[in-house]
Amino acid sequence: EAGVAQSPRYKIIEKRQSVAFWCNPISGHATLYWYQQILGQGPKLLIQFQNNGVVDDSQLPKDRFSAERLKGVDSTLKIQPAKLEDSAVYLCASSLEESGSWANVLTFGAGSRLTVL
Amino acid sequence: DQQVKQNSPSLSVQEGRISILNCDYTNSMFDYFLWYKKYPAEGPTFLISISSIKDKNEDGRFTVFLNKSAKHLSLHIVPSQPGDSAVYFCAASALGAGKSTFGDGTTLTVKP
Numbered sequence: 711e712a713g714v715a716q717s718p719r720y721k722i723i724e725k726r727q728s729v730a731f732w733c734n735p736i737s738g739h740a741t742l743y744w745y746q747q748i749l750g751q752g753p754k755l756l757i758q759f760q761n762n763g764v765v766d767d768s769q770l771p772k773d774r775f776s777a778e779r780l781k782g783v784d785s786t787l788k789i790q791p792a793k794l795e796d797s798a799v800y801l802c803a804s805s806l807e808e809s810g811s812w813a814n815v816l817t818f819g820a821g822s823r824l825t826v827l
Numbered sequence: 828d829q830q831v832k833q834n835s836p837s838l839s840v841q842e843g844r845i846s847i848l849n850c851d852y853t854n855s856m857f858d859y860f861l862w863y864k865k866y867p868a869e870g871p872t873f874l875i876s877i878s879s880i881k882d883k884n885e886d887g888r889f890t891v892f893l894n895k896s897a898k899h900l901s902l903h904i905v906p907s908q909p910g911d912s913a914v915y916f917c918a919a920s921a922l923g924a925g926k927s928t929f930g931d932g933t934t935l936t937v938k939p
Contacts, residue, residue, distance in 0.1 A: 714870070741925050743925075743926065745929075750931065751931050751932075752831075752833075752916055752918075752929035752930050752931045752932055753871070753916070753929045754929070755926050755927075755928075758925060758926050760925075765925070765926075766926060801870055801871075803870070805925055814859050814861065814876070814920045814922065814924070814925060814927060815861065815873050815876065816863075816871075816873065816927065817872075817873070818863075818870030818871050818872070819870050820868065820869055820870050821869075821870050
């Protein structure tokens with residue numbers, strides 16, 4: 711089966727500019743996650759979708775970050791305006807369903823590396 | 828407040844020997860634990876998991892041990908191979924909740 715697709719793979723922007731990342735999860739996976747991974751740290755959850763509804767966005771900096779999941783499939787994560795500390799890899803992941811042990815196993819995309827200058 | 832901690836940023840072992848990666852957690856609500864492996868320029872990939880009703884789970888060369896009273900888990904790789912060189916992330920979640928909390932990773936280097 712095809713994996714989780716993300717684009718772009720790399721993006722360099724100036725601070726205060728905006729950027730958008732796109733994710734296409736594995737077909738049939740109901741739950742989609744965006745994680746932020748800063749260099750030297752583990753992935754940190756930004757937002758979790760179940761189909762096209764938000765399950766958890768408590769760690770999303772809502773003054774500058776926004777995310778949507780169109781029709782319960784693709785998702786876009788936007789940052790506007792970007793700050794230097796937003797430099798990180800943005801990982802999209804999906805899982806099969808909300809309940810049951812297999813729901814906890816995430817399949818990650820390769821990530822989108824953002825550099826803010 | 829880091830709920831999942833991997834206190835060793837790096838580990839180096841000789842090929843054929845055992846690699847032991849450790850992880851500690853603080854949240855008593857966690858009842859499902861996972862290890863992911865990450866190569867450079869790739870996303871993490873699932874390796875092995877264990878639920879809190881077990882204290883050991885084995886899959887080929889990989890074994891995860893869970894000590895609930897100590898809130899500690901470990902990943903054993905035996906024998907270690909050069910292809911195992913990667914960053915290993917420990918993750919914890921509440922069963923069925925989906926989202927996982929990750930540690931900061933341990934970089935394993937297996938020397939030929």
